[in-house]
Amino acid sequence: MFESAELEHKVDKATWSKEVPKLRADLLDAQFDLGELKKFPVIILINGVDGAGKGETVNLLNAWMDPRHIQTHAFPPPSDEERERPFMWRFWRTLPPRGNIGILFGNWYTDPILERVTKLRKIAELDGRLDEINRFEEMLAQEGALILKFWFHLSKEQQARRLKSLEKNAETRWRVTKSEWLEYKQYDRFRLVSEHVLRQTSTGHAPWIVVAGADERYRSLTVAKTLHGAIRKRIAIETERGWRPRNTAAPLTPAIDNRDIINSLDMSLKIGKKRFESDLEKYQGRLALLTRRPEFKQRSLIVVFEGNDAAGKGGSIRRVTGPLDARHFQVTPIAAPTEEERAQPYMWRFWRHIPRNGRVAIFDRSWYGRVLVERVEGFCQESDWMRAYAEINDFEDQLVRFGAVVVKFWLAITPEEQLRRFKEREKTRFKRFKITDDDWRNRKKWDDYERAICDMIDRSSTETAPWTLVQANDKYYARIKVLKTLCDSLDAALKG
Amino acid sequence: MFESAELEHKVDKATWSKEVPKLRADLLDAQFDLGELKKFPVIILINGVDGAGKGETVNLLNAWMDPRHIQTHAFPPPSDEERERPFMWRFWRTLPPRGNIGILFGNWYTDPILERVTKLRKIAELDGRLDEINRFEEMLAQEGALILKFWFHLSKEQQARRLKSLEKNAETRWRVTKSEWLEYKQYDRFRLVSEHVLRQTSTGHAPWIVVAGADERYRSLTVAKTLHGAIRKRIAIETERGWRPRNTAAPLTPAIDNRDIINSLDMSLKIGKKRFESDLEKYQGRLALLTRRPEFKQRSLIVVFEGNDAAGKGGSIRRVTGPLDARHFQVTPIAAPTEEERAQPYMWRFWRHIPRNGRVAIFDRSWYGRVLVERVEGFCQESDWMRAYAEINDFEDQLVRFGAVVVKFWLAITPEEQLRRFKEREKTRFKRFKITDDDWRNRKKWDDYERAICDMIDRSSTETAPWTLVQANDKYYARIKVLKTLCDSLDAALKG
Numbered sequence: 001m002f003e004s005a006e007l008e009h010k011v012d013k014a015t016w017s018k019e020v021p022k023l024r025a026d027l028l029d030a031q032f033d034l035g036e037l038k039k040f041p042v043i044i045l046i047n048g049v050d051g052a053g054k055g056e057t058v059n060l061l062n063a064w065m066d067p068r069h070i071q072t073h074a075f076p077p078p079s080d081e082e083r084e085r086p087f088m089w090r091f092w093r094t095l096p097p098r099g100n101i102g103i104l105f106g107n108w109y110t111d112p113i114l115e116r117v118t119k120l121r122k123i124a125e126l127d128g129r130l131d132e133i134n135r136f137e138e139m140l141a142q143e144g145a146l147i148l149k150f151w152f153h154l155s156k157e158q159q160a161r162r163l164k165s166l167e168k169n170a171e172t173r174w175r176v177t178k179s180e181w182l183e184y185k186q187y188d189r190f191r192l193v194s195e196h197v198l199r200q201t202s203t204g205h206a207p208w209i210v211v212a213g214a215d216e217r218y219r220s221l222t223v224a225k226t227l228h229g230a231i232r233k234r235i236a237i238e239t240e241r242g243w244r245p246r247n248t249a250a251p252l253t254p255a256i257d258n259r260d261i262i263n264s265l266d267m268s269l270k271i272g273k274k275r276f277e278s279d280l281e282k283y284q285g286r287l288a289l290l291t292r293r294p295e296f297k298q299r300s301l302i303v304v305f306e307g308n309d310a311a312g313k314g315g316s317i318r319r320v321t322g323p324l325d326a327r328h329f330q331v332t333p334i335a336a337p338t339e340e341e342r343a344q345p346y347m348w349r350f351w352r353h354i355p356r357n358g359r360v361a362i363f364d365r366s367w368y369g370r371v372l373v374e375r376v377e378g379f380c381q382e383s384d385w386m387r388a389y390a391e392i393n394d395f396e397d398q399l400v401r402f403g404a405v406v407v408k409f410w411l412a413i414t415p416e417e418q419l420r421r422f423k424e425r426e427k428t429r430f431k432r433f434k435i436t437d438d439d440w441r442n443r444k445k446w447d448d449y450e451r452a453i454c455d456m457i458d459r460s461s462t463e464t465a466p467w468t469l470v471q472a473n474d475k476y477y478a479r480i481k482v483l484k485t486l487c488d489s490l491d492a493a494l495k496g
Numbered sequence: 497m498f499e500s501a502e503l504e505h506k507v508d509k510a511t512w513s514k515e516v517p518k519l520r521a522d523l524l525d526a527q528f529d530l531g532e533l534k535k536f537p538v539i540i541l542i543n544g545v546d547g548a549g550k551g552e553t554v555n556l557l558n559a560w561m562d563p564r565h566i567q568t569h570a571f572p573p574p575s576d577e578e579r580e581r582p583f584m585w586r587f588w589r590t591l592p593p594r595g596n597i598g599i600l601f602g603n604w605y606t607d608p609i610l611e612r613v614t615k616l617r618k619i620a621e622l623d624g625r626l627d628e629i630n631r632f633e634e635m636l637a638q639e640g641a642l643i644l645k646f647w648f649h650l651s652k653e654q655q656a657r658r659l660k661s662l663e664k665n666a667e668t669r670w671r672v673t674k675s676e677w678l679e680y681k682q683y684d685r686f687r688l689v690s691e692h693v694l695r696q697t698s699t700g701h702a703p704w705i706v707v708a709g710a711d712e713r714y715r716s717l718t719v720a721k722t723l724h725g726a727i728r729k730r731i732a733i734e735t736e737r738g739w740r741p742r743n744t745a746a747p748l749t750p751a752i753d754n755r756d757i758i759n760s761l762d763m764s765l766k767i768g769k770k771r772f773e774s775d776l777e778k779y780q781g782r783l784a785l786l787t788r789r790p791e792f793k794q795r796s797l798i799v800v801f802e803g804n805d806a807a808g809k810g811g812s813i814r815r816v817t818g819p820l821d822a823r824h825f826q827v828t829p830i831a832a833p834t835e836e837e838r839a840q841p842y843m844w845r846f847w848r849h850i851p852r853n854g855r856v857a858i859f860d861r862s863w864y865g866r867v868l869v870e871r872v873e874g875f876c877q878e879s880d881w882m883r884a885y886a887e888i889n890d891f892e893d894q895l896v897r898f899g900a901v902v903v904k905f906w907l908a909i910t911p912e913e914q915l916r917r918f919k920e921r922e923k924t925r926f927k928r929f930k931i932t933d934d935d936w937r938n939r940k941k942w943d944d945y946e947r948a949i950c951d952m953i954d955r956s957s958t959e960t961a962p963w964t965l966v967q968a969n970d971k972y973y974a975r976i977k978v979l980k981t982l983c984d985s986l987d988a989a990l991k992g
Binding site: 055058059061062063066067068069070071072073074079080081103105314317318321322324325326327329330331332333338339340362364 | 563566569601817860
């Protein structure tokens, strides 16, 4: 990977002076068009060898372009709000919105590389991280992000030369301490690990660009020209024919005998009022104790409620929040995304609501909207909801590995029961239960929804975050099943 | 304040059973209408004596209403991200958007009261805090928020009775530790301080509601009925005649001899190119060093750029960011507010961008838009921009007291120079410099803007955050004046 970058590349002063004014103007123009178009964000990753000009280049880009539409982020040790969420949370919160440029100086590559250089992690662990990173970047690319990954390189000899020359000069001598030479001793190992990382993560949508870092003029022109070319190329695609993610997957086929997990549910399950009341008290009491256990302070609970319209999500949620301390839970109803959310990748608006440790986050509808309503109503393209299964699994996997307990409920009712509830609601005095045209329309697509639901459950019920199907024709039965499942999951997790 | 609440109020079981079902339904309906209307947020403050049912009431409200549209916040010790911003930042970030209910359990009253009870602060300091709180709440009220401040009270005798009864019961004995009795010893002092606080902050728009806390049924009904009544009353006002803040202030009058601070500026000031280049190097170097001083790690720098169209804000900003480390500054251009920002008080979107310590935040246009473009173009009512002066002063005062260095520039050019620049820009190849119809329209209102600018400077140039008027007909002169002022302000602050 580093062969070309270890040649002694140079740009002379005359070329520099000739090229820079035009390049700066071109960059500014491209940035302006990017901001006007507002179709995609530019994500610039800055990594590489110390002393190869990373910081200088970041400052240069800020100086050459309009700093008002660039967000530069470095990642010092995480804050406590960041430490109490999965590793990727701090990066999600710094993603630039469409039309903007985000420069991430230090990023999701920094820790994996350093942890391997210092042998904190095994190679297999590193490769696991790199797989995740690849999937994350693929998601960004599919969402439309233009990703530029710059690796600033110095050969071992160049690094030695650099350190010696800094030491010779009285004014720069302070920059070379023992730790610089210690790092230098690690050069070969760092190079080996880096090369491995670069190879594993140089993908078609986000290849690494290795920049020879020794000559300031050379590296500055390389980065600036690459950036300019990339933005221009992408703007051209956007304006000429519209950028579209590829979609080559085979279409999903439902079971040919029409037997599926939804129509195989025993919808006659029910319990009586007395049993309900005693079970309610029992499980609410258990839930109250479980969420107050000291071990829970280091964990979190994320509960997803999905279900047919009128299946009783709201009622179930209230039975769950009842025994909880209001200071420690947050219910997030998922409706249409806001303007700020629409300028970000799909999953961004859910990452916003990831709870800190010791907290309960309840989602009334969720990230599964992508593979349910958005799929059925055609609000997104097939390629978008097809990739959503993998993105969702990655997301939940990160939550679970961080220590969150993820519990997902599908509340199922039969079409007949739904009709009964719709009619009942039309008669009720509570406006909050009014039936909208949407509800009647969705009903007509019952079979499409059922197909989407079955695909969702097949493709996103994982060992660590399984779906629980709740037969909800009987509200008592449903609420108790929800509460009992929650208690059992939490209990198992806290014991584990 | 506590006289009525110390009577032995009680609600019997029969009344409770009769009233609760209807009250719950009414509350849910009111909450639903609130959410549909989306015109105002409800902010509920929960304070008072320990053991008077604060937590229980918060949980009850969450159980009786739809928890999906309630955000409950407690305020444990601040996170490091919160500690590096002014005291009020953590409350700003939890304000509910219009249509929602926010319950703040522990809030801006908690610290001031406790700090006075424990004698950490003098009474004069407490009163200063209370003044600030009153202005903050008045702002919230003027922005349309419905504020309900509940104080849960127990008489000294009731408190003693409560502790003894808890001690008697084996199951609750653990709840009474030494610290509960120690607190009890402080009862009189706590009562005294609280009464003072409640009197000082019971205002027309946000009066305290003292709730007798000893009887659970009594306090629950009191809070729920008060809340229901308040939401209903406000919805009625909104839907019947639209809610409007009062506006009784005398109109601002310009100087009758037409001499003002803008037309008194010496607009002929200029410097030559050579002087510019040497000064630029000098002050950029100084700024680079100042922002890298160890003392700056505990401070922050907030720079506001306002000015006539085409006055050269962008160019000046780039001369300021040039010597800065891109990892430590953020330029925020202020354009039209987003949907999420429009659902919050005006100042909310600026609080979002308050920097952590060691950082530089540069605003290209700012919170002053309210008293400039919004005033002149009639985007807000007179009462809104009239109160903005005080709100802005409070905001900047909080920043400065926290340790931020606030520097504000008004870049002034003459109408003739603006015309020259507009024409020049129309010829240029850079699209980013295109002149819009807005620019030409604003020009026609030159005199109105000049009046607004002069009022702004008179009313918001404070000792701690003064305005610097920059004669910007000559770009060289302007940029150097900006840089020099920044350096001097920062230098003085870091020395202080």
